[in-house]
Amino acid sequence: MAKPVQDHVLEVIVYLSMFAVTVLTLYPFLNVLAISFNDSVDTVRGGITIWPRQFTLKNYDLIFTFKGMITGFKISVLRTVIGTLAGLISGSMLAFTLSRHDFSARAFISAFLAMTMYVSGGLIPGFILMKDLHLIGTFAVYILPGLVSAFNVFVIRSFIDGLPYALQESAKLDGANDFTIFWRIILPLCKPALATVALFLAVGQWNSWFDTYLFNGSNESLTTLQYELMKILQSTTTSATNSQDSANMAQRMAQVSPESVKMAITIIVTVPILIVYPFLQKYFVKGMTLGAVKS
Amino acid sequence: MKTVTMNEKYAYKRTQHAWRAIHNQKYLYFMSIPFVIWVFVFQYLPLWGWTMAFQKYRPGVSFFKQKWVGLEHFRTLFQDAHFYLVLRNTLAMSLMGLVAGFIVPVLFALLLNEVRVQIMKRFVQTVSYLPHFVSWVVAAGIITKMLSTDGGVVNDLLLGLHIIDRPIQFMAQGNWFWGIVTSADVWKETGWSAIIYLAAIAGIGPELYEAARVDGASRLRQMWHVTLPGIRPTIIILLIMSIGHLLGTGFEKQFLLGNHMVIDYSEVLDLYALNYGLGMGRYSFGTAINIFNSVISLILLFAANGIFKRFTNESIM
Numbered sequence A: 001m002a003k004p005v006q007d008h009v010l011e012v013i014v015y016l017s018m019f020a021v022t023v024l025t026l027y028p029f030l031n032v033l034a035i036s037f038n039d040s041v042d043t044v045r046g047g048i049t050i051w052p053r054q055f056t057l058k059n060y061d062l063i064f065t066f067k068g069m070i071t072g073f074k075i076s077v078l079r080t081v082i083g084t085l086a087g088l089i090s091g092s093m094l095a096f097t098l099s100r101h102d103f104s105a106r107a108f109i110s111a112f113l114a115m116t117m118y119v120s121g122g123l124i125p126g127f128i129l130m131k132d133l134h135l136i137g138t139f140a141v142y143i144l145p146g147l148v149s150a151f152n153v154f155v156i157r158s159f160i161d162g163l164p165y166a167l168q169e170s171a172k173l174d175g176a177n178d179f180t181i182f183w184r185i186i187l188p189l190c191k192p193a194l195a196t197v198a199l200f201l202a203v204g205q206w207n208s209w210f211d212t213y214l215f216n217g218s219n220e221s222l223t224t225l226q227y228e229l230m231k232i233l234q235s236t237t238t239s240a241t242n243s244q245d246s247a248n249m250a251q252r253m254a255q256v257s258p259e260s261v262k263m264a265i266t267i268i269v270t271v272p273i274l275i276v277y278p279f280l281q282k283y284f285v286k287g288m289t290l291g292a293v294k295s
Numbered sequence B: 001m002k003t004v005t006m007n008e009k010y011a012y013k014r015t016q017h018a019w020r021a022i023h024n025q026k027y028l029y030f031m032s033i034p035f036v037i038w039v040f041v042f043q044y045l046p047l048w049g050w051t052m053a054f055q056k057y058r059p060g061v062s063f064f065k066q067k068w069v070g071l072e073h074f075r076t077l078f079q080d081a082h083f084y085l086v087l088r089n090t091l092a093m094s095l096m097g098l099v100a101g102f103i104v105p106v107l108f109a110l111l112l113n114e115v116r117v118q119i120m121k122r123f124v125q126t127v128s129y130l131p132h133f134v135s136w137v138v139a140a141g142i143i144t145k146m147l148s149t150d151g152g153v154v155n156d157l158l159l160g161l162h163i164i165d166r167p168i169q170f171m172a173q174g175n176w177f178w179g180i181v182t183s184a185d186v187w188k189e190t191g192w193s194a195i196i197y198l199a200a201i202a203g204i205g206p207e208l209y210e211a212a213r214v215d216g217a218s219r220l221r222q223m224w225h226v227t228l229p230g231i232r233p234t235i236i237i238l239l240i241m242s243i244g245h246l247l248g249t250g251f252e253k254q255f256l257l258g259n260h261m262v263i264d265y266s267e268v269l270d271l272y273a274l275n276y277g278l279g280m281g282r283y284s285f286g287t288a289i290n291i292f293n294s295v296i297s298l299i300l301l302f303a304a305n306g307i308f309k310r311f312t313n314e315s316i317m
Helices: A005-036 A058-063 A069-099 A106-115 A123-132 A140-146 A150-161 A166-173 A178-189 A191-207 A210-215 A225-241 A246-255 A259-294 B002-024 B026-054 B072-079 B081-113 B118-133 B136-147 B153-160 B174-202 B206-214 B219-230 B232-244 B252-257 B269-279 B283-312
Strands: none
Touching (some): A005 B081, A005 B153, A005 B219, A069 A106, A069 A140, A069 A150, A069 A178, A106 A150, A123 B283, A140 A191, A150 A191, A166 A178, A178 A191, A178 B026, A191 A259, A210 A225, A225 A259, A259 B118, A259 B136, B002 B026, B026 B283, B072 B283, B081 B269, B136 B252, B174 B232, B219 B232, B232 B283
């Protein structure tokens, strides 16, 4: 049977748009990568596309002399590791109890948790609370406020719902208590759901900058990579847009780091995520769908 | 008399039963109560902070000694001309984001589904998630770079094609700002949002396509008459949910992409609350802005839900 002409037209549209999506997504990253490896004086001439014109590693060398970069890196790694682990433990424990249909507080806790997805106090009451709890200026402010996320709990719960309950029943007959069942039976079976949630948590922790800005902006020992990058990138915008203000210009230019260095920091901040996400793809696609369907 | 004792007995039995249930499930309680307390402290206590909006709040003073001022802060807010500018920006960017952030992923999912070369499909999909995983700080940096006047690819391209004869200062003109924020959002989130639609498409029974093919439907017609109706419930649910978050779209993008030259177009409600509330220490006024934002979001959510329930029989509540 001959294909209708329409099918050929569709085919052309499909492949052209897929090409466009690929280019639009990848080009900016490749461009940034190329600039980061290009000599910073040469970069000013413009015209770098996806390949460095004068290859150098100097930009990357320079980054690590910046105040705040090393601390930022350490704190970012630390908050990602601790935040992810803490979030996984709290999320999976809650999810396990909520998956138990015989749990007497199940309905109440589910509703209590689901509410938080729709209402929140907002910026200022949240800030006041952190202040009253004396969390401002501490590392804990990166971990505690985001410890339990309703969405993550529901993702894990819907996964546990899919496991046969008979497993738990037979363990119970063997004399296992609920905690043992959770720790020895449910948790090892939950790996796919845990991988999804771990990715969400880790990305969230690694990428966040606003809590640093809000709570630890003046505390140099608790700075994060994203916050350092934010400061450096924002310094351009102000200088570029203040160009009519020529008195300040020279002084500002001295503070602003070269384009290539900025792009090198951008790459450093981005690379860890680029390494993990393709490997976890099969998990998060499932997790997203489950979470969306059930919540 | 007899009935009373029966009831009492029954009630006593029930309490005993409840306590025994709790005792039997003590591990489940141990594993959930700490987190319930946590949720209460970090998610519900800030709601208590809403009382600040009705006080002349002074930090460090106990709740009972605060001075109550009723709706004064709301009156100030509604009389502030700047508030209407900020509200306009919030609504404009939220609506543009809603329309684009909703149409583009559906379109992308439909087209990606038509890619028959599996390896290419997987590749494009993997690539399309990429921007979702980088922070807004990185995304804003990249977008600013792409749109810059010196060496930005957009200006280079437009100059090269002789569409313009001098570079456009995209980031310094207010009338570009809403479009830039919306495009940035589309660039960052399209691939990610499409996951749910693709999953929904995968759930459509192959026999429907079979039947359509037998009837001589082209692939375009199959898309229109089988795929699109097949994901209709998903589309509607996601649409309602995004309407609920309309005003709560946050301010990261605006904070990071904006600058003082475009502030008349970039300032949104949350930024307004940040600048006036925290920046100037006007906690009560800032909280009033937060409350206004939440109330409008809830009204929109219920309205959208009601409308869809009426016309499509689909709803989330």
